[in-house]
Amino acid sequence: MKAKYALAGAALAASALMTTAAWAETIGFSQVGSEGDWRPAFSANMQESAKEYGIDLKFANAQGKQEEQLRAVRAFIAQGVDAIIIAPVVVTGWDQVLREAKDAEIPVFLVDRDVDVEDKSLYVTRISADFNLEGKLAGAWLAAASKGTCKVVELQGTTGSAPAIERKKGFEAVIDQFPAMEIVQTQSGDFTTEGGKKVMEAFIKSTNNLEGICASFAHNDNMQLGAIQAMKEAGLKPGEDVLMVSVDYVPAIKDALAAGEANASVELRSAVGKFIYPVVLDYIKNPTELDKWIVIPSDLHTAN
Amino acid sequence: MPVWLKAIVQSRAVWPVLALVLILIVAGSVSPNFFEIRIVEGRLFGNLIDILYRAVPTALVALGMAVVIGTRGIDLSVGSIIAIVGAVIVWRIKMGDPHITILFSALAAGILCGMWNGFLVSALRIQPIIATLILMVAGRGIGMLINQLYGGTDPSFESALLQWMSTGSIWLIPTRLILAAGIFLALWLLIRRTALGLFIESVGGNAAASNLAGVKAGLIIFVAYVLSGLLSAWAGVIMTADTHTSDPVSVALYIELDAILAVVIGGGSLAGGRIYLGMTVIGALVIQALTTATLISGLPPEYNLIIKALVVLSVLFLQSANARKAIGSLVSRRAS
Numbered sequence: 001m002k003a004k005y006a007l008a009g010a011a012l013a014a015s016a017l018m019t020t021a022a023w024a025e026t027i028g029f030s031q032v033g034s035e036g037d038w039r040p041a042f043s044a045n046m047q048e049s050a051k052e053y054g055i056d057l058k059f060a061n062a063q064g065k066q067e068e069q070l071r072a073v074r075a076f077i078a079q080g081v082d083a084i085i086i087a088p089v090v091v092t093g094w095d096q097v098l099r100e101a102k103d104a105e106i107p108v109f110l111v112d113r114d115v116d117v118e119d120k121s122l123y124v125t126r127i128s129a130d131f132n133l134e135g136k137l138a139g140a141w142l143a144a145a146s147k148g149t150c151k152v153v154e155l156q157g158t159t160g161s162a163p164a165i166e167r168k169k170g171f172e173a174v175i176d177q178f179p180a181m182e183i184v185q186t187q188s189g190d191f192t193t194e195g196g197k198k199v200m201e202a203f204i205k206s207t208n209n210l211e212g213i214c215a216s217f218a219h220n221d222n223m224q225l226g227a228i229q230a231m232k233e234a235g236l237k238p239g240e241d242v243l244m245v246s247v248d249y250v251p252a253i254k255d256a257l258a259a260g261e262a263n264a265s266v267e268l269r270s271a272v273g274k275f276i277y278p279v280v281l282d283y284i285k286n287p288t289e290l291d292k293w294i295v296i297p298s299d300l301h302t303a304n
Numbered sequence: 305m306p307v308w309l310k311a312i313v314q315s316r317a318v319w320p321v322l323a324l325v326l327i328l329i330v331a332g333s334v335s336p337n338f339f340e341i342r343i344v345e346g347r348l349f350g351n352l353i354d355i356l357y358r359a360v361p362t363a364l365v366a367l368g369m370a371v372v373i374g375t376r377g378i379d380l381s382v383g384s385i386i387a388i389v390g391a392v393i394v395w396r397i398k399m400g401d402p403h404i405t406i407l408f409s410a411l412a413a414g415i416l417c418g419m420w421n422g423f424l425v426s427a428l429r430i431q432p433i434i435a436t437l438i439l440m441v442a443g444r445g446i447g448m449l450i451n452q453l454y455g456g457t458d459p460s461f462e463s464a465l466l467q468w469m470s471t472g473s474i475w476l477i478p479t480r481l482i483l484a485a486g487i488f489l490a491l492w493l494l495i496r497r498t499a500l501g502l503f504i505e506s507v508g509g510n511a512a513a514s515n516l517a518g519v520k521a522g523l524i525i526f527v528a529y530v531l532s533g534l535l536s537a538w539a540g541v542i543m544t545a546d547t548h549t550s551d552p553v554s555v556a557l558y559i560e561l562d563a564i565l566a567v568v569i570g571g572g573s574l575a576g577g578r579i580y581l582g583m584t585v586i587g588a589l590v591i592q593a594l595t596t597a598t599l600i601s602g603l604p605p606e607y608n609l610i611i612k613a614l615v616v617l618s619v620l621f622l623q624s625a626n627a628r629k630a631i632g633s634l635v636s637r638r639a640s
Binding site for chain 2: 156159160185186187189190191192193194197198199201202203205206208222226229233234235242250251252255
C-alpha cells in the first residue's frame with residue numbers, strides 16, 4: 001500500500017512539474033561569444049536571472065561568428081520558443097532570419113548591439129545601454145566637479161568604433177554647454193592599457209607635464225589605468241593634480257578609485273537581466289507596440 | 305659627384321637614418337620643446353627618451369624577425385607569443401611563484417612557442433607564413449585560456465622585479481634600454497662572431513646548396529624560430545610589466561607587421577639571405593619616432609595610419625634601386 005501511495009505521489013509531483021514546465025516561458029538567447037571581461041559576466045547574469053524569473057532559457061554561444069548565430073536563431077524558431085533574444089555579432093545580414101521569426105510569430109528582442117534592417121517591425125525593441133548617455137554622464141560629472149572650468153585631455157577608443165564615436169559625442173554635447181570647458185588634446189588609445197599609457201606619455205610631454213590640464217577623460221577604464229601609470233611615472237598625482245573620469249567600472253578601476261588615483265567611472269552594467277526579462281515577459285503576455293530602443297540607465301561611481 | 309658623397313648616397317644605411325632625422329626635425333618644429341630632456345623621478349625624461357623607450361619591444365621582436373627573415377622565413381606569431389607570455393606571467397604571479405622563476409617561465413614559454421614554429425617549418429616543411437599563422441591565430445586564445453586558470457576577472461598585478469626590468473632605471477637610464485642593449489650585443493656576437501650568421505644567410509640564400517655544403521638547414525631554421533620566440537618573450541615581459549596587466553586579446557596587436565616593416569626599412573629582403581641587425585633597430589626607431597611625432601602633433605587620430613603609410617612608402621621608395629637610379633640620372637642631367 002505504502003509503495004502505491006509513494007508511486008501516486010511521485011506521479012502527482014511529476015505532473016505538477018510538467019505543468020510548471022508548460023507554463024514557464026521558453027526563451028532563446030543567442031550571445032556573441034565570450035571575449036573580454038564584460039561579456040562572460042553578461043552571459044552569466046542572463047542565465048542566473050532567467051532562473052529568478054522562472055524562464056526556461058536556451059543559451060547559444062555564437063563564438064563571434066554570425067553564421068553560428070543564424071543557425072542558433074533558426075534552431076530556436078524550429079523549437080517554437082516563446083521569444084528570441086539576440087546580441088548581434090554584426091549589424092548587417094539580419095533581414096532574412098528575422099523575417100522567418102516573424103512568420104513563425106516569435107517576437108525578437110535585441111540586446112547590446114544594434115542591427116541594420118530596412119523593416120524595423122522585424123524586431124520588437126532593442127534593450128541596451130546608451131554609449132552617448134555614458135559620455136554625457138562623464139561630462140556632467142566633470143562639469144560639476146570642475147565647476148565648469150576645465151581643460152580636458154581625451155583618450156579615445158578605437159577610431160571609428162561605435163562606443164568611441166558615441167562616448168565622444170555625448171561628452172562633447174555636455175561640455176559644449178560650458179564656455180570654459182574644452183578638449184585640448186585627443187588621441188586614440190585603442191581601448192587598451194598599453195595604448196592609454198603611450199598616449200598619456202605623449203600628452204605629458206606636449207603639454208609640459210599637463211600644465212593647465214584639469215582632467216583626463218578616457219573612453220574606457222583600461223586606457224585610464226594606463227594613463228594613471230604614465231602620470232605616476234612622470235611624478236604627477238592622478239586624481240589630485242588631474243581629475244580622472246572614464247567608462248566601464250572594471251575591477252582594477254575600483255582599486256584605483258579606492259586609492260584616490262581615479263575620480264569617477266561610469267558603469268557599463270553586466271547585470272542587465274533584470275532590465276531585459278521584464279520587458280520580454282510583459283510583451284509575451286500582452287504584445288503591444290514598444291519604442292524601438294529601451295535604454296538601460298547608466299550608473300556613475302566615484303571614490304567616495 | 306665626390307666619391308664620399310656617392311658612397312653615402314649608395315649606402316643602404318643612409319635613407320633610413322635620413323628618414324629618422326627628418327621625422328625628428330619635423331616633430332621638433334611642430335612641438336617647441338620636443339628635444340628637451342629632463343630628469344624626473346630619477347630617470348631621464350623627454351620625447352627622445354620616449355622614442356628609444358617605446359621602441360624597445362618592437363626592436364626586440366624585429367631583431368628576431370630579422371633572423372627568421374634571414375632564413376627566408378617569416379614569423380607572424382610574435383604578437384601571440386607576447387599575449388601568451390603575458391598570460392603566463394599573471395597566472396604564475398597569482399599562483400604565488402617567486403618572481404625570478406616567473407621570469408624564466410615566461411622566457412621558457414616564448415622558447416616553447418618558437419620550438420613549435422621551428423618544428424612546423426623545419427621538420428614538417430610547412431611554409432613559414434602558414435606555419436606561424438597557426439600560432440598567430442591560436443595564441444591569443446591560448447592566452448585567454450591561461451587567464452581562465454586563475455579566474456581571469458582581474459588580471460592586474462604588482463611585481464618589483466618585472467617592473468624594475470620594464471619601467472625602472474639604473475643611473476638615470478631606463479633599465480629596459482640597458483637590457484635591450486645587452487641583448488642586442490649578445491645577438492650580434494652570436495650572429496656575427498660565430499658561424500651561425502653565415503649559416504643562416506646561406507640557408508636563406510640557397511637552402512639546397514648549403515645542405516650540400518654540409519650545413520644542416522633544418523637545424524639552422526629551427527634555431528632561428530627559437531631565437532624569435534625568445535626575443536618576443538622578452539618583449540612580452542617588458543610590455544606586460546609596463547601595464548601591470550595581461551590583455552591577450554589586444555596586447556601587441558599588429559606588432560608582427562611593425563617588426564616586418566622595421567626589417568624592411570632596415571634594408572632586409574623578404575627573399576632571405578641577409579641579416580642587418582643594426583639597421584633593423586634603426587627601422588624600429590623610425591617607426592616609433594613616427595608614432596611619437598604623430599601623437600604629439602595634435603592631429604586627429606584618423607590621420608595616424610595614413611601618415612605612417614606615407615612615410616613608410618617614401619622610405620621604401622628611396623631605398624628602391626630603380627627609383628634611386630631614376631633620381632640619380634635626373635640629378636646628373638641637371639649637373640651637366
